[in-house]
Amino acid sequence: MHDQTLKEEIEEFYNYLQGTIRFDQLSIPSNNYDLMLDITVTADLQIAWSYYYVCHDARCLFWLETYDASYMISERLGVKSPAHVKHRLEALYWNHWSLFPAVFNDRRVPLDAYDELMGILLYGCVESSTLPYDDDTMRRMIQLVQGAKGTPVCVKKKRIADL
Incomplete structure (x- = not known):
């Protein structure tokens, strides 16, 4: 990574997530996963962190804490019942694969x-x-x-x- 400031921010974000896992005594359900980190600058020039984990064994996305994913599983996207949620998360999993096929x-x-x-x-x-x-x-x-x-x-x- 060429931008040292961005590199340091990503490392701080990663360390924060690792600390959350340790402090809350969480466990990742599989060793076969990816962690996706994103850093954006908001309109008011604040730094916003966002992330998701991708579990390859279960073919779905997950987060360490309660996450409002309603915009990803809305009826507008075809999710009309709780049974559809798993299919939507699997579709998001395959979308991750299409964006990052060779990690x-x-x-x-x-x-x-x-x-x-x-x-x-x-x-x-x-x-x-x-x-x-x-x-x-x-x-x-x-x-x-x-x-x-x-x-x-x-x-x-x-x-x-x-x-």
């Missing part, structure tokens, strides 16, 4: 997600009226998913000395 070396999409996706694609081939793709596009998608299963999302970076 570290050898990161993989969970294997059960491939099986789930394959089931959706195969169902789409049988009941083609539910998806907006023709048969050739569906076959290509199936081949891509079959080829990608178990493949790392990113390639290990080589050190300059190895080039």
Whole structure:
């Protein structure tokens, strides 16, 4: 990070969250997670911290404290019942994946997600009226998913000395 002030603010924010975990004796439900930190400057020139955790095992977002996520799970976004909340959080999880597909070396999409996706694609081939793709596009998608299963999302970076 090139901006030293921003670097120090991010480190202070991270240390605050770590302190919250220790002080409140919280535990992260899995070791398979990402932490997303964001720092913005408000209209009145105050620094605002925001964050979320991404649990890859449960495929959802979570926070350390009670969080008002009503704007993320509103009826306007299709969330009309409590049963929809899990689906919305999973959609936000996959949105995180699309924004940050390669966080570290050898990161993989969970294997059960491939099986789930394959089931959706195969169902789409049988009941083609539910998806907006023709048969050739569906076959290509199936081949891509079959080829990608178990493949790392990113390639290990080589050190300059190895080039």
